[in-house]
Amino acid sequence: MRHAILSWKDHGDEECDRPFGDALCRLSKTSGTVAYLREHASDLPVLVVPAPSSRASMRRRGRRHMWPVAKRLADYLRAETGLPVVPCEVLASRGVQRKSVQMTGASQRSQRLKGHVAVLPSVALRERRVILVDDIVTSGATMRRCVEALRREGAEVVTVLTLAHTPKHA
Numbered sequence: 001m002r003h004a005i006l007s008w009k010d011h012g013d014e015e016c017d018r019p020f021g022d023a024l025c026r027l028s029k030t031s032g033t034v035a036y037l038r039e040h041a042s043d044l045p046v047l048v049v050p051a052p053s054s055r056a057s058m059r060r061r062g063r064r065h066m067w068p069v070a071k072r073l074a075d076y077l078r079a080e081t082g083l084p085v086v087p088c089e090v091l092a093s094r095g096v097q098r099k100s101v102q103m104t105g106a107s108q109r110s111q112r113l114k115g116h117v118a119v120l121p122s123v124a125l126r127e128r129r130v131i132l133v134d135d136i137v138t139s140g141a142t143m144r145r146c147v148e149a150l151r152r153e154g155a156e157v158v159t160v161l162t163l164a165h166t167p168k169h170a
Helices: 002-010 014-030 033-039 055-061 067-081 106-113 141-152
Strands: 046-050 085-087 091-093 117-119 129-137 156-165
Touching: 002 014, 002 055, 002 129, 002 156, 014 033, 014 067, 014 129, 014 156, 033 067, 033 156, 046 067, 067 085, 067 129, 091 141, 117 141, 129 141, 141 156
Parallel strands: 046 085, 046 129, 129 156
Antiparallel strands: 091 117
């Protein structure tokens, strides 16, 4: 799975956008996210927010690889719940120097992102429900920094959904 995700995000395998989007849709159903949204209906839109990539990564890839996946998930959740669900790029990663795969542990990964994940200034998140999505969770550092930034701005992070995680070595 890791190889497929890395090929998709780093080598432009855009044909994987739909299957990876579908995988997150299934996960939203089996994880209880769909049921939670139905039970806690609101007129305010639910935001599907992709975790940010660095500017260098986006330049190298030529695209925001999580955006089509976030859009697919938002469409699915809207159809399943009847609620206003919209994909929204609200997070930015600025000033990050090295790739997360170059870090050797959770502490290094966390320090790499400290102070570098922020909510875009034009976005109001107070009392907004957010579903955060990412491709791979290795240590959880990126997700923690993203959740912290969203909560600082008043968002309720409903859940975090990812395509895969890297298991700890036994």
